[in-house]
Amino acid sequence: MALSRLDSRFAGNGRREAPEPADCQHEGRVGPCHDCAARQLSVCGVLGDEGLRRLDQLAEHETFSARDILVREGDPAVHLFNITAGAVRVYKLMSDGRRQIVGFLFPGDFLGLATGDRYPFSAEAISAGTACRFSRKSYRKLLAELPDLEAALLERTSDELAAAHNQILLLGRKTAVERLATFLADLAARGRRAGGDGKIVHLPMTRAEIADYLGLTTETVSRVTTRLKTRGVIRLLTLHSLRIENPRELARLAGLDMGGAEAGDG
Amino acid sequence: MALSRLDSRFAGNGRREAPEPADCQHEGRVGPCHDCAARQLSVCGVLGDEGLRRLDQLAEHETFSARDILVREGDPAVHLFNITAGAVRVYKLMSDGRRQIVGFLFPGDFLGLATGDRYPFSAEAISAGTACRFSRKSYRKLLAELPDLEAALLERTSDELAAAHNQILLLGRKTAVERLATFLADLAARGRRAGGDGKIVHLPMTRAEIADYLGLTTETVSRVTTRLKTRGVIRLLTLHSLRIENPRELARLAGLDMGGAEAGDG
DNA sequence: CCGGGGCCTTGATGCAAATCAACGCGGCCT
DNA sequence: AGGCCGCGTTGATTTGCATCAAGGCCCCGG
Numbered sequence: 338m339a340l341s342r343l344d345s346r347f348a349g350n351g352r353r354e355a356p357e358p359a360d361c362q363h364e365g366r367v368g369p370c371h372d373c374a375a376r377q378l379s380v381c382g383v384l385g386d387e388g389l390r391r392l393d394q395l396a397e398h399e400t401f402s403a404r405d406i407l408v409r410e411g412d413p414a415v416h417l418f419n420i421t422a423g424a425v426r427v428y429k430l431m432s433d434g435r436r437q438i439v440g441f442l443f444p445g446d447f448l449g450l451a452t453g454d455r456y457p458f459s460a461e462a463i464s465a466g467t468a469c470r471f472s473r474k475s476y477r478k479l480l481a482e483l484p485d486l487e488a489a490l491l492e493r494t495s496d497e498l499a500a501a502h503n504q505i506l507l508l509g510r511k512t513a514v515e516r517l518a519t520f521l522a523d524l525a526a527r528g529r530r531a532g533g534d535g536k537i538v539h540l541p542m543t544r545a546e547i548a549d550y551l552g553l554t555t556e557t558v559s560r561v562t563t564r565l566k567t568r569g570v571i572r573l574l575t576l577h578s579l580r581i582e583n584p585r586e587l588a589r590l591a592g593l594d595m596g597g598a599e600a601g602d603g
Numbered sequence: 604m605a606l607s608r609l610d611s612r613f614a615g616n617g618r619r620e621a622p623e624p625a626d627c628q629h630e631g632r633v634g635p636c637h638d639c640a641a642r643q644l645s646v647c648g649v650l651g652d653e654g655l656r657r658l659d660q661l662a663e664h665e666t667f668s669a670r671d672i673l674v675r676e677g678d679p680a681v682h683l684f685n686i687t688a689g690a691v692r693v694y695k696l697m698s699d700g701r702r703q704i705v706g707f708l709f710p711g712d713f714l715g716l717a718t719g720d721r722y723p724f725s726a727e728a729i730s731a732g733t734a735c736r737f738s739r740k741s742y743r744k745l746l747a748e749l750p751d752l753e754a755a756l757l758e759r760t761s762d763e764l765a766a767a768h769n770q771i772l773l774l775g776r777k778t779a780v781e782r783l784a785t786f787l788a789d790l791a792a793r794g795r796r797a798g799g800d801g802k803i804v805h806l807p808m809t810r811a812e813i814a815d816y817l818g819l820t821t822e823t824v825s826r827v828t829t830r831l832k833t834r835g836v837i838r839l840l841t842l843h844s845l846r847i848e849n850p851r852e853l854a855r856l857a858g859l860d861m862g863g864a865e866a867g868d869g
Numbered sequence: 870c871c872g873g874g875g876c877c878t879t880g881a882t883g884c885a886a887a888t889c890a891a892c893g894c895g896g897c898c899t
Numbered sequence: 900a901g902g903c904c905g906c907g908t909t910g911a912t913t914t915g916c917a918t919c920a921a922g923g924c925c926c927c928g929g
Contacts, residue, residue, distance in 0.1 A: 484747065555876085778886095
């Protein structure tokens with residue numbers, strides 16, 4: 338009873354193509370990592386050919402389906418994942434069933450890096466996708482030999498910590514409208530970083546998952562979405578994608594200080 | 604107008620003894636770091652004599668008073684601090700004055716490690732104390748030469764991230780009672796790690812600061828404290844120190860899963 | 870083509886914590 | 900010694916969001 342649904346798909350060997358995204362070829366010339374679509378989004382980007390080759394030797398390229406469980410809170414932390422396609426939610430549960438999603442993972446994101454000997458959270462796929470899986474032990478060994486990689490990881494972890502602090506501010510002090518506006522603005526910024534125009538936002542997760550991320554309920558997420566729609570800030574294209582009609586207003590609602598970094602609404 | 608109160612005390616050179624704790628001598632034989640009371644609490648613990656010597660060369664040992672500002676959100680992140688005595692609060696502000704404290708720092712804790720080129724938060728001393736100050740630039744250079752130190756830092760940052768995730772769970776899903784109970788249990792655990800008995804908890808911060816940490820108001824913190832007192836879970840010794848009378852009940856109220864790590868109520 | 874079950878939305882009501890308000894206490898300055 | 904001010908506590912009231920409840924939409928399977 339270790340890995341439930343995961344077993345059926347992960348127990349094999351991976352190395353089949355992803356069920357959905359067609360642009361991530363894991364077979365190839367120099368090695369799967371070399372042609373990985375997520376490479377520039379992840380820390381692998383800092384590695385040279387030699388480093389990539391060594392990474393390839395450790396990596397197992399896996400596919401997953403929606404609802405597959407990648408890691409389970411409390412289990413021994415033996416693996417480390419680098420998401421290369423799809424979306425994953427990372428969450429913590431309380432004994433009475435209350436759930437808090439601590440983050441969503443998209444291509445380039447790490448899972449299971451910052452942890453002790455047991456996972457402090459669970460992770461479940463939101464959509465089908467692919468991931469590189471490493472043994473944490475051998476990955477650590479590799480780190481010791483590739484200082485660039487270790488430095489990049491420290492930086493990445495620092496960024497995650499800064500993001501967590503922003504989420505703490507959101508949960509501690511922001512209203513429902515501010516929370517959703519911040520969430521949408523963040524997703525838009527992420528989309529921009531991944532090459533999008535920052536106007537169309539795709540929401541692979543359900544309203545309930547957004548609620549569990551923002552410390553709200555599905556009903557409140559729904560109501561606030563409606564309010565943003567009515568005010569002309571956003572327009573729903575489908576249930577799971579929308580267009581930001583008024584980025585400036587969205588930023589204002591998000592309570593952005595406009596002080597420095599990510600102003601500029603394009 | 605860069606560093607306000609800080610200037611008057613930090614602009615000099617430090618190297619006077621702390622105004623309050625008498626057990627942290629910074630003068631000494633092998634170097635200040637060697638005899639630092641906080642050494643075993645911090646990453647410096649992993650270093651050998653040679654590493655400590657090199658660290659000493661970079662460190663400036665400073666004192667601070669309550670209300671001194673150590674870093675200001677948005678300022679260029681040039682320094683890195685290792686708190687060696689006293690307590691510091693790390694916080695973020697919204698433009699309308701809402702405040703969220705993202706963490707309290709105690710001896711052994713780092714400040715300004717996990718950040719880009721600007722501080723993403725402010726930090727202000729709660730009480731008088733001491734800190735080692737480093738230039739981030741030269742510290743990074745040192746890191747490249749002391750792989751043990753870098754690995755220790757990655758681990759420390761990972762721990763901070765895990766703590767941030769717990770705080771996210773707290774702010775997103777816990778009630779006021781659960782929040783305060785969790786806070787007190789955490790402080791007790793920290794005290795235990797620092798050598799205390801885990802029963803007496805010292806609260807150097809005000810009720811307002813606790814509120815800003817837990818996403819509540821001072822009134823609610825006060826009311827909930829009273830309730831815990833009435834229920835016999837805690838006993839106030841002074842305004843700023845209390846005794847945990849019923850650790851088991853406190854843990855239960857905190858919503859601890861009791862699943863693994865830190866059960867054991869002493 | 871119809872029925873069932875997710876998922877989402879909308880409305881009515883309840884409640885936990887915020888806000889508003891008053892007061893007690895203790896330290897500090899005059 | 901007296902008075903001010905910051906901090907903490909307690910009480911009354913309000914409110915933002917949760918909870919409870921109902922219905923719509925869409926997909927999928929029979």
